[in-house]
Amino acid sequence: MKETREFQTESKELLNLMINSIYTNREIFLRELISNASDAIDKYKYLALTSKGKLPSKDYEIRLINDEKARTLTIIDNGIGMSKEELINNLGTIAKSGSKDFIKKFKEAQEQKDINIIGPFGVGFYSAFMVAEKIEVRTKSVDSEACLFTSSGQDSYTIEDCDKEESGTEIKLYLKKTSKKKAEESEDFDRFLRSYELEHLVKKYSDYIRYPIKMKVKTSKPKLDKDGKEIEGKYEDVIEDKVLNSMIPLWRKNKKDVSDEELADFYRNKFADYEEPLFSVFLKVDGLINYDALLYVPSHAPYNLYSDNYEKGLQLYSKGIFIQEKCADLIPDYLKFVKGLVDSDTFNLNISRELLQKSPALKKIADNIEKKIVDRLKDCKKEDYDKYLKFWEIFGEHIKFGIYSSYGVKKELLKDLLVFRSLLNEDKYISLKDYQEKMPKDQKAIYFASGETIEGIKLLPQIEKYKKEGKDVLLLDKRIDEFCLLMMRDYEKLEFKSITAENQDDLSKADQERLDFLNKEHQDFLNTLKEGLGDLVDQVSFSLNLVEAPVCIATKEGLSLGMEKTLNEQPGAFEKVKASKVLKINPDHELCQALLKFETDKETLKNYASLLYEEAMLLEGFEIKNRQEFVKKLNDLMLKSLNK
Ligand code: ADP
Numbered sequence: 304m305k306e307t308r309e310f311q312t313e314s315k316e317l318l319n320l321m322i323n324s325i326y327t328n329r330e331i332f333l334r335e336l337i338s339n340a341s342d343a344i345d346k347y348k349y350l351a352l353t354s355k356g357k358l359p360s361k362d363y364e365i366r367l368i369n370d371e372k373a374r375t376l377t378i379i380d381n382g383i384g385m386s387k388e389e390l391i392n393n394l395g396t397i398a399k400s401g402s403k404d405f406i407k408k409f410k411e412a413q414e415q416k417d418i419n420i421i422g423p424f425g426v427g428f429y430s431a432f433m434v435a436e437k438i439e440v441r442t443k444s445v446d447s448e449a450c451l452f453t454s455s456g457q458d459s460y461t462i463e464d465c466d467k468e469e470s471g472t473e474i475k476l477y478l479k480k481t482s483k484k485k486a487e488e489s490e491d492f493d494r495f496l497r498s499y500e501l502e503h504l505v506k507k508y509s510d511y512i513r514y515p516i517k518m519k520v521k522t523s524k525p526k527l528d529k530d531g532k533e534i535e536g537k538y539e540d541v542i543e544d545k546v547l548n549s550m551i552p553l554w555r556k557n558k559k560d561v562s563d564e565e566l567a568d569f570y571r572n573k574f575a576d577y578e579e580p581l582f583s584v585f586l587k588v589d590g591l592i593n594y595d596a597l598l599y600v601p602s603h604a605p606y607n608l609y610s611d612n613y614e615k616g617l618q619l620y621s622k623g624i625f626i627q628e629k630c631a632d633l634i635p636d637y638l639k640f641v642k643g644l645v646d647s648d649t650f651n652l653n654i655s656r657e658l659l660q661k662s663p664a665l666k667k668i669a670d671n672i673e674k675k676i677v678d679r680l681k682d683c684k685k686e687d688y689d690k691y692l693k694f695w696e697i698f699g700e701h702i703k704f705g706i707y708s709s710y711g712v713k714k715e716l717l718k719d720l721l722v723f724r725s726l727l728n729e730d731k732y733i734s735l736k737d738y739q740e741k742m743p744k745d746q747k748a749i750y751f752a753s754g755e756t757i758e759g760i761k762l763l764p765q766i767e768k769y770k771k772e773g774k775d776v777l778l779l780d781k782r783i784d785e786f787c788l789l790m791m792r793d794y795e796k797l798e799f800k801s802i803t804a805e806n807q808d809d810l811s812k813a814d815q816e817r818l819d820f821l822n823k824e825h826q827d828f829l830n831t832l833k834e835g836l837g838d839l840v841d842q843v844s845f846s847l848n849l850v851e852a853p854v855c856i857a858t859k860e861g862l863s864l865g866m867e868k869t870l871n872e873q874p875g876a877f878e879k880v881k882a883s884k885v886l887k888i889n890p891d892h893e894l895c896q897a898l899l900k901f902e903t904d905k906e907t908l909k910n911y912a913s914l915l916y917e918e919a920m921l922l923e924g925f926e927i928k929n930r931q932e933f934v935k936k937l938n939d940l941m942l943k944s945l946n947k
């Protein structure tokens with residue numbers, strides 16, 4: 304029975320893009336179909352190897368058949384095949400998670416007339432519609448009847464039963480007509496019928512496919528006589544199978560035989576990215592545990608990196624045979640954006656997920672991989688700082704998360720990857736080492752200030768003093784920053800000190816004495832202000848750390864204001880945490896001196912206390928809590944001064 308079905312909406316959209324766009328790189332369709340065929344054989348082979356003899360192993364192959372008369376090109380595999388349901392699910396809808404992302408990029412690229420961006424993108428099965436006006440897919444899975452899918456890439460496709468003995472898939476492309484004007488390569492579809500052209504494309508894109516890609520080719524051979532001896536000078540055309548690819552997986556080749564370009568191409572192809580990776584790391588480890596690994600840091604965050612359904616992990620192979628798509632234990636959480644694969648002969652094909660997880664060998668490999676990636680980043684930081692900063696802008700927070708989430712255990716490994724914006728280095732990022740080397744000899748701590756934005760932090764009242772004294776301050780505008788530094792505690796024995804924390808005053812002895820005196824002398828004054836503020840602050844006291852500003856908010860050891868905010872905004876933060884706040888007053892400010900004249904007038908002082916508090920909070924980058932009261936008091940003040 305023949306059924307007609309509609310493509311899913313997104314599929315239609317993608318098909319439309321494929322069919323109608325002027326595409327310069329149509330030839331990649333072959334790579335896509337061959338890679339699907341190879342995946343299908345991988346899956347079959349794995350099933351067969353783990354079926355305890357129930358499923359026979361086969362002579363696995365991918366075959367190309369080019370029929371110049373019928374103008375068809377057929378790609379055949381003897382892999383796992385598809386059932387009817389799978390056909391509908393896999394080809395009638397967008398299977399690949401990246402495809403939606405691709406549609407978006409594709410449209411943007413077209414608007415900007417930049418079609419190059421799409422060249423290397425893996426677009427899967429549908430890319431075949433760039434070269435074919437009709438496609439037939441005959442397929443049979445291991446345990447169901449054979450099925451035929453036919454489509455011309457319009458809105459619908461048909462599905463019907465068909466004959467096919469062996470499991471696997473045959474994809475027949477009815478190539479588009481080459482226009483009379485021809486000439487332009489992108490419109491020349493005949494070339495996909497020519498043997499040497501196909502051979503060239505396989506070499507170019509699919510050389511490392513681990514199954515033989517075979518095609519019948521015509522070669523000229525010396526003619527043989529009756530005894531099987533060559534007749535000199537006489538040749539004849541013979542048609543015979545030729546294996547077009549070298550079949551060595553890229554990662555099993557010698558390092559020196561693999562170029563950076565090949566590594567990058569492999570990445571784009573395998574991990575369906577349209578951009579080159581930022582870093583490629585090729586490891587070949589011979590030791591107690593042997594393994595090869597290809598590791599990549601993408602040049603942009605995977606589009607779903609921050610969604611719950613993002614799965615980290617590396618592909619796992621054993622002796623070149625695929626075992627697992629995403630082995631999560633091979634990569635720590637903080638490097639979850641790393642893509643790649645590991646091939647080791649240590650693992651048994653039948654190994655269960657549980658055993659694999661517990662395997663000490665896996666742990667060793669994972670540790671080593673982590674170290675190699677970090678080393679690579681360190682090297683880059685030394686050799687190509689701009690490139691490193693590009694990495695940092697995209698993934699820097701993950702590195703900080705690595706320190707934080709390990710409770711500081713990874714501090715030694717990661718500390719020299721950290722870079723920060725800073726007060727004296729305006730627009731540049733500096734490392735902690737830079738900070739340490741450039742700071743005055745008598746400085747005993749690394750200072751930092753945090754806030755929502757760099758501009759906002761620079762407005763903090765407490766920062767003026769540091770600017771004046773030429774002491775640098777790290778400017779932390781990411782929420783994870785303070786938590787990361789908290790876990791680190793120190794860098795090379797230098798403590799981290801928040802400039803907005805209480806007791807930061809590294810004051811001279813004389814100043815310290817003066818401060819003690821002031822706090823004692825005006826105790827009533829301070830107490831009255833505290834009374835006026837109630838629970839808003841834990842304490843009111845003087846500070847000699849302010850230059851221009853009359854007041855600021857400091858926090859006592861532990862939580863900072865930023866951390867308080869972050870923690871209370873966490874989903875599931877039921878009990879609100881509270882930073883312990885101190886309202887700090889600048890005794891040398893005119894305003895303070897004016898207030899001191901009202902030391903005994905409790906009502907007036909109490910009345911102004913909240914204005915001082917709100918002002919300080921505003922400068923720390925927070926919103927005014929009680930707006931109505933604030934506005935009323937401000938208006939009263941204006942009236943008073945205007946009516947004077
Ligand atoms: P992707 O390979 O990224 O999943 P494709 O569009 O290339 O996306 O393929 C869609 C799906 O169709 C595949 O995931 C696979 O399940 C199925 N498929 C495609 N080609 C074959 C094939 N030759 N044999 C078996 N299944 C296939």
Ligand code: MG
Pocket residue numbers: 335338339427428
């Ligand atoms: Mg594919």
